[in-house]
Amino acid sequence: MKITTQEDAATRALKALEDSRASVRLRAALAVGSAPDPRFVGKLVERCAIEPEFFVREMLTWALTRHPESMTLPELIRAVRSQRAQARSQALHTLSKIGDRQVWPAITRELLTDADDEVARSAWRAAVLLVPEGAESALAVVLATQLGRGDRETQLSLSRALVALGEAIEPSVRAAAAGPDPRVRAHALATEHLLREPDTGFAFAIEEAKRVVALGPADPTGQ
Incomplete structure:
Protein backbone atom coordinates (compact mmCIF):
# COMPACT_ATOMS: atom_id res chain seq x y z
CA MET A 1 0.00 0.00 0.00
CA LYS A 2 2.91 2.33 0.73
CA ILE A 3 4.27 1.87 -2.81
CA THR A 4 0.85 2.68 -4.25
CA THR A 5 0.68 5.83 -2.14
CA GLN A 6 4.12 6.93 -3.39
CA GLU A 7 3.14 6.24 -6.98
CA ASP A 8 -0.07 8.22 -6.53
CA ALA A 9 1.90 11.15 -5.10
CA ALA A 10 4.29 11.07 -8.05
CA THR A 11 1.41 10.99 -10.50
CA ARG A 12 -0.23 13.96 -8.81
CA ALA A 13 3.01 15.95 -8.81
CA LEU A 14 3.64 15.30 -12.50
CA LYS A 15 0.08 16.31 -13.34
CA ALA A 16 0.36 19.45 -11.21
CA LEU A 17 3.36 20.62 -13.25
CA GLU A 18 0.89 21.17 -16.11
CA ASP A 19 -1.75 22.99 -14.03
CA SER A 20 -2.99 26.29 -15.48
CA ARG A 21 -2.18 28.06 -12.18
CA ALA A 22 1.43 29.16 -11.74
CA SER A 23 1.17 28.79 -7.95
CA VAL A 24 0.23 25.13 -8.32
CA ARG A 25 3.07 24.49 -10.76
CA LEU A 26 5.48 26.20 -8.35
CA ARG A 27 4.41 24.01 -5.45
CA ALA A 28 4.65 20.92 -7.64
CA ALA A 29 8.21 21.78 -8.69
CA LEU A 30 9.11 22.34 -5.04
CA ALA A 31 7.60 18.98 -4.11
CA VAL A 32 9.45 17.21 -6.91
CA GLY A 33 12.76 18.73 -5.85
CA SER A 34 12.13 17.87 -2.23
CA ALA A 35 11.59 14.20 -3.06
CA PRO A 36 13.78 13.42 -6.10
CA ASP A 37 12.60 10.58 -8.30
CA PRO A 38 14.09 9.41 -11.63
CA ARG A 39 10.60 9.48 -13.15
CA PHE A 40 10.53 13.26 -12.79
CA VAL A 41 13.66 14.16 -14.76
CA GLY A 42 12.28 13.99 -18.29
CA LYS A 43 9.14 15.86 -17.31
CA LEU A 44 11.10 18.61 -15.54
CA VAL A 45 13.29 19.21 -18.59
CA GLU A 46 10.25 19.11 -20.86
CA ARG A 47 8.43 21.62 -18.66
CA CYS A 48 11.44 23.97 -18.61
CA ALA A 49 11.08 24.31 -22.36
CA ILE A 50 7.55 25.70 -22.19
CA GLU A 51 7.03 27.14 -18.68
CA PRO A 52 6.02 30.81 -19.10
CA GLU A 53 6.73 32.04 -15.56
CA PHE A 54 10.30 32.90 -14.59
CA PHE A 55 9.96 31.97 -10.91
CA VAL A 56 8.49 28.58 -11.81
CA ARG A 57 11.34 27.93 -14.26
CA GLU A 58 13.80 28.70 -11.48
CA MET A 59 12.09 26.16 -9.23
CA LEU A 60 12.16 23.60 -12.05
CA THR A 61 15.89 24.20 -12.40
CA TRP A 62 16.35 23.78 -8.66
CA ALA A 63 14.38 20.53 -8.77
CA LEU A 64 16.65 19.22 -11.53
CA THR A 65 19.76 20.05 -9.50
CA ARG A 66 18.38 17.80 -6.76
CA HIS A 67 18.45 14.74 -9.03
CA PRO A 68 21.53 12.64 -9.87
CA GLU A 69 23.68 14.17 -12.60
CA SER A 70 23.86 10.81 -14.34
CA MET A 71 20.16 11.26 -15.10
CA THR A 72 19.89 15.02 -15.63
CA LEU A 73 22.95 15.75 -17.77
CA PRO A 74 22.01 13.58 -20.79
CA GLU A 75 18.51 15.09 -20.85
CA LEU A 76 19.85 18.65 -20.56
CA ILE A 77 22.46 18.12 -23.27
CA ARG A 78 19.70 16.95 -25.58
CA ALA A 79 17.69 20.06 -24.67
CA VAL A 80 20.49 22.47 -25.63
CA ARG A 81 20.15 21.12 -29.18
CA SER A 82 16.40 21.76 -29.27
CA GLN A 83 14.75 23.88 -31.96
CA ARG A 84 12.90 25.72 -29.19
CA ALA A 85 14.87 28.72 -27.90
CA GLN A 86 13.52 28.50 -24.36
CA ALA A 87 14.51 24.85 -24.15
CA ARG A 88 18.09 25.75 -25.10
CA SER A 89 18.23 28.72 -22.77
CA GLN A 90 16.83 26.99 -19.70
CA ALA A 91 18.90 23.86 -20.24
CA LEU A 92 22.05 25.99 -20.40
CA HIS A 93 20.98 27.84 -17.27
CA THR A 94 20.44 24.55 -15.46
CA LEU A 95 23.80 23.19 -16.60
CA SER A 96 25.46 26.29 -15.17
CA LYS A 97 23.73 25.64 -11.84
CA ILE A 98 24.85 22.01 -11.79
CA GLY A 99 28.39 23.09 -12.61
CA ASP A 100 29.77 19.81 -13.97
CA ARG A 101 32.58 20.63 -16.39
CA GLN A 102 32.25 17.35 -18.26
CA VAL A 103 29.44 19.00 -20.25
CA TRP A 104 31.81 21.63 -21.67
CA PRO A 105 31.78 20.14 -25.22
CA ALA A 106 28.02 20.83 -25.32
CA ILE A 107 28.66 24.60 -25.02
CA THR A 108 29.26 25.05 -28.72
CA ARG A 109 30.15 28.11 -30.76
CA GLU A 110 26.65 27.90 -32.24
CA LEU A 111 25.16 28.39 -28.76
CA LEU A 112 27.60 31.16 -27.86
CA THR A 113 26.54 33.03 -31.00
CA ASP A 114 22.89 31.95 -30.99
CA ALA A 115 20.55 34.40 -32.74
CA ASP A 116 18.26 34.42 -29.70
CA ASP A 117 19.64 36.82 -27.09
CA GLU A 118 18.36 34.82 -24.12
CA VAL A 119 19.99 31.66 -25.40
CA ALA A 120 23.27 33.44 -26.08
CA ARG A 121 23.27 35.07 -22.64
CA SER A 122 22.63 31.72 -20.96
CA ALA A 123 25.44 30.20 -23.02
CA TRP A 124 27.84 32.98 -22.01
CA ARG A 125 27.09 32.53 -18.32
CA ALA A 126 27.41 28.75 -18.56
CA ALA A 127 30.62 28.95 -20.57
CA VAL A 128 32.56 31.10 -18.11
CA LEU A 129 31.57 28.76 -15.28
CA LEU A 130 32.35 25.52 -17.12
CA VAL A 131 35.35 26.46 -19.27
CA PRO A 132 38.30 24.10 -18.64
CA GLU A 133 41.53 25.55 -17.35
Whole structure:
Protein backbone atom coordinates (compact mmCIF):
# COMPACT_ATOMS: atom_id res chain seq x y z
CA MET A 1 0.00 0.00 0.00
CA LYS A 2 2.91 2.33 0.73
CA ILE A 3 4.27 1.87 -2.81
CA THR A 4 0.85 2.68 -4.25
CA THR A 5 0.68 5.83 -2.14
CA GLN A 6 4.12 6.93 -3.39
CA GLU A 7 3.14 6.24 -6.98
CA ASP A 8 -0.07 8.22 -6.53
CA ALA A 9 1.90 11.15 -5.10
CA ALA A 10 4.29 11.07 -8.05
CA THR A 11 1.41 10.99 -10.50
CA ARG A 12 -0.23 13.96 -8.81
CA ALA A 13 3.01 15.95 -8.81
CA LEU A 14 3.64 15.30 -12.50
CA LYS A 15 0.08 16.31 -13.34
CA ALA A 16 0.36 19.45 -11.21
CA LEU A 17 3.36 20.62 -13.25
CA GLU A 18 0.89 21.17 -16.11
CA ASP A 19 -1.75 22.99 -14.03
CA SER A 20 -2.99 26.29 -15.48
CA ARG A 21 -2.18 28.06 -12.18
CA ALA A 22 1.43 29.16 -11.74
CA SER A 23 1.17 28.79 -7.95
CA VAL A 24 0.23 25.13 -8.32
CA ARG A 25 3.07 24.49 -10.76
CA LEU A 26 5.48 26.20 -8.35
CA ARG A 27 4.41 24.01 -5.45
CA ALA A 28 4.65 20.92 -7.64
CA ALA A 29 8.21 21.78 -8.69
CA LEU A 30 9.11 22.34 -5.04
CA ALA A 31 7.60 18.98 -4.11
CA VAL A 32 9.45 17.21 -6.91
CA GLY A 33 12.76 18.73 -5.85
CA SER A 34 12.13 17.87 -2.23
CA ALA A 35 11.59 14.20 -3.06
CA PRO A 36 13.78 13.42 -6.10
CA ASP A 37 12.60 10.58 -8.30
CA PRO A 38 14.09 9.41 -11.63
CA ARG A 39 10.60 9.48 -13.15
CA PHE A 40 10.53 13.26 -12.79
CA VAL A 41 13.66 14.16 -14.76
CA GLY A 42 12.28 13.99 -18.29
CA LYS A 43 9.14 15.86 -17.31
CA LEU A 44 11.10 18.61 -15.54
CA VAL A 45 13.29 19.21 -18.59
CA GLU A 46 10.25 19.11 -20.86
CA ARG A 47 8.43 21.62 -18.66
CA CYS A 48 11.44 23.97 -18.61
CA ALA A 49 11.08 24.31 -22.36
CA ILE A 50 7.55 25.70 -22.19
CA GLU A 51 7.03 27.14 -18.68
CA PRO A 52 6.02 30.81 -19.10
CA GLU A 53 6.73 32.04 -15.56
CA PHE A 54 10.30 32.90 -14.59
CA PHE A 55 9.96 31.97 -10.91
CA VAL A 56 8.49 28.58 -11.81
CA ARG A 57 11.34 27.93 -14.26
CA GLU A 58 13.80 28.70 -11.48
CA MET A 59 12.09 26.16 -9.23
CA LEU A 60 12.16 23.60 -12.05
CA THR A 61 15.89 24.20 -12.40
CA TRP A 62 16.35 23.78 -8.66
CA ALA A 63 14.38 20.53 -8.77
CA LEU A 64 16.65 19.22 -11.53
CA THR A 65 19.76 20.05 -9.50
CA ARG A 66 18.38 17.80 -6.76
CA HIS A 67 18.45 14.74 -9.03
CA PRO A 68 21.53 12.64 -9.87
CA GLU A 69 23.68 14.17 -12.60
CA SER A 70 23.86 10.81 -14.34
CA MET A 71 20.16 11.26 -15.10
CA THR A 72 19.89 15.02 -15.63
CA LEU A 73 22.95 15.75 -17.77
CA PRO A 74 22.01 13.58 -20.79
CA GLU A 75 18.51 15.09 -20.85
CA LEU A 76 19.85 18.65 -20.56
CA ILE A 77 22.46 18.12 -23.27
CA ARG A 78 19.70 16.95 -25.58
CA ALA A 79 17.69 20.06 -24.67
CA VAL A 80 20.49 22.47 -25.63
CA ARG A 81 20.15 21.12 -29.18
CA SER A 82 16.40 21.76 -29.27
CA GLN A 83 14.75 23.88 -31.96
CA ARG A 84 12.90 25.72 -29.19
CA ALA A 85 14.87 28.72 -27.90
CA GLN A 86 13.52 28.50 -24.36
CA ALA A 87 14.51 24.85 -24.15
CA ARG A 88 18.09 25.75 -25.10
CA SER A 89 18.23 28.72 -22.77
CA GLN A 90 16.83 26.99 -19.70
CA ALA A 91 18.90 23.86 -20.24
CA LEU A 92 22.05 25.99 -20.40
CA HIS A 93 20.98 27.84 -17.27
CA THR A 94 20.44 24.55 -15.46
CA LEU A 95 23.80 23.19 -16.60
CA SER A 96 25.46 26.29 -15.17
CA LYS A 97 23.73 25.64 -11.84
CA ILE A 98 24.85 22.01 -11.79
CA GLY A 99 28.39 23.09 -12.61
CA ASP A 100 29.77 19.81 -13.97
CA ARG A 101 32.58 20.63 -16.39
CA GLN A 102 32.25 17.35 -18.26
CA VAL A 103 29.44 19.00 -20.25
CA TRP A 104 31.81 21.63 -21.67
CA PRO A 105 31.78 20.14 -25.22
CA ALA A 106 28.02 20.83 -25.32
CA ILE A 107 28.66 24.60 -25.02
CA THR A 108 29.26 25.05 -28.72
CA ARG A 109 30.15 28.11 -30.76
CA GLU A 110 26.65 27.90 -32.24
CA LEU A 111 25.16 28.39 -28.76
CA LEU A 112 27.60 31.16 -27.86
CA THR A 113 26.54 33.03 -31.00
CA ASP A 114 22.89 31.95 -30.99
CA ALA A 115 20.55 34.40 -32.74
CA ASP A 116 18.26 34.42 -29.70
CA ASP A 117 19.64 36.82 -27.09
CA GLU A 118 18.36 34.82 -24.12
CA VAL A 119 19.99 31.66 -25.40
CA ALA A 120 23.27 33.44 -26.08
CA ARG A 121 23.27 35.07 -22.64
CA SER A 122 22.63 31.72 -20.96
CA ALA A 123 25.44 30.20 -23.02
CA TRP A 124 27.84 32.98 -22.01
CA ARG A 125 27.09 32.53 -18.32
CA ALA A 126 27.41 28.75 -18.56
CA ALA A 127 30.62 28.95 -20.57
CA VAL A 128 32.56 31.10 -18.11
CA LEU A 129 31.57 28.76 -15.28
CA LEU A 130 32.35 25.52 -17.12
CA VAL A 131 35.35 26.46 -19.27
CA PRO A 132 38.30 24.10 -18.64
CA GLU A 133 41.53 25.55 -17.35
CA GLY A 134 43.63 26.75 -20.26
CA ALA A 135 40.69 27.29 -22.62
CA GLU A 136 39.84 30.80 -21.42
CA SER A 137 41.61 32.62 -24.26
CA ALA A 138 39.88 30.54 -26.94
CA LEU A 139 36.53 31.24 -25.29
CA ALA A 140 37.34 34.95 -25.13
CA VAL A 141 37.98 34.97 -28.90
CA VAL A 142 34.47 33.64 -29.54
CA LEU A 143 32.79 35.91 -27.01
CA ALA A 144 34.54 38.96 -28.44
CA THR A 145 32.81 38.36 -31.76
CA GLN A 146 29.55 39.26 -29.97
CA LEU A 147 30.69 42.67 -28.76
CA GLY A 148 28.27 45.40 -29.80
CA ARG A 149 25.36 43.00 -29.92
CA GLY A 150 21.90 43.68 -28.55
CA ASP A 151 20.48 46.07 -25.98
CA ARG A 152 22.12 47.40 -22.83
CA GLU A 153 21.16 44.33 -20.78
CA THR A 154 22.60 41.94 -23.35
CA GLN A 155 25.80 43.93 -23.59
CA LEU A 156 26.14 43.97 -19.81
CA SER A 157 25.75 40.17 -19.72
CA LEU A 158 28.51 39.77 -22.28
CA SER A 159 30.83 42.20 -20.51
CA ARG A 160 30.33 40.39 -17.21
CA ALA A 161 31.08 37.07 -18.87
CA LEU A 162 34.24 38.43 -20.45
CA VAL A 163 35.43 40.11 -17.25
CA ALA A 164 34.93 36.81 -15.40
CA LEU A 165 37.61 35.31 -17.65
CA GLY A 166 40.14 37.85 -16.42
CA GLU A 167 43.28 38.85 -18.29
CA ALA A 168 42.73 36.15 -20.92
CA ILE A 169 40.30 38.49 -22.67
CA GLU A 170 42.72 41.37 -23.19
CA PRO A 171 44.02 40.55 -26.72
CA SER A 172 40.55 39.84 -28.12
CA VAL A 173 38.87 42.83 -26.51
CA ARG A 174 41.75 45.14 -27.44
CA ALA A 175 41.45 44.06 -31.08
CA ALA A 176 37.70 44.75 -31.03
CA ALA A 177 38.32 48.19 -29.48
CA ALA A 178 40.52 49.05 -32.46
CA GLY A 179 37.98 47.92 -35.05
CA PRO A 180 35.91 50.07 -37.44
CA ASP A 181 32.44 49.57 -35.90
CA PRO A 182 31.69 52.33 -33.34
CA ARG A 183 29.19 50.19 -31.47
CA VAL A 184 31.65 47.32 -31.12
CA ARG A 185 34.46 49.68 -30.15
CA ALA A 186 32.36 51.32 -27.44
CA HIS A 187 31.33 47.99 -25.99
CA ALA A 188 34.91 46.70 -26.06
CA LEU A 189 36.23 49.84 -24.36
CA ALA A 190 33.52 49.60 -21.69
CA THR A 191 34.49 45.97 -21.07
CA GLU A 192 38.16 46.91 -20.75
CA HIS A 193 37.17 49.62 -18.29
CA LEU A 194 35.21 47.12 -16.19
CA LEU A 195 38.14 44.71 -16.22
CA ARG A 196 40.45 47.40 -14.83
CA GLU A 197 37.87 48.95 -12.49
CA PRO A 198 35.24 46.32 -11.64
CA ASP A 199 33.48 48.61 -9.16
CA THR A 200 32.55 51.00 -11.97
CA GLY A 201 28.95 50.71 -13.10
CA PHE A 202 28.40 49.43 -16.63
CA ALA A 203 26.19 52.41 -17.54
CA PHE A 204 29.01 54.80 -16.71
CA ALA A 205 31.59 52.62 -18.48
CA ILE A 206 29.57 52.38 -21.70
CA GLU A 207 28.77 56.09 -21.80
CA GLU A 208 32.41 56.95 -21.21
CA ALA A 209 33.41 54.51 -23.93
CA LYS A 210 30.93 56.07 -26.36
CA ARG A 211 32.42 59.47 -25.62
CA VAL A 212 35.92 58.20 -26.36
CA VAL A 213 34.74 56.63 -29.62
CA ALA A 214 32.96 59.82 -30.65
CA LEU A 215 36.10 61.84 -30.10
CA GLY A 216 37.97 59.61 -32.49
CA PRO A 217 41.62 58.57 -32.55
CA ALA A 218 42.92 62.09 -33.11
CA ASP A 219 42.07 63.16 -29.57
CA PRO A 220 41.24 60.20 -27.38
CA THR A 221 41.73 62.15 -24.13
CA GLY A 222 39.10 64.74 -24.93
CA GLN A 223 41.52 67.65 -24.38
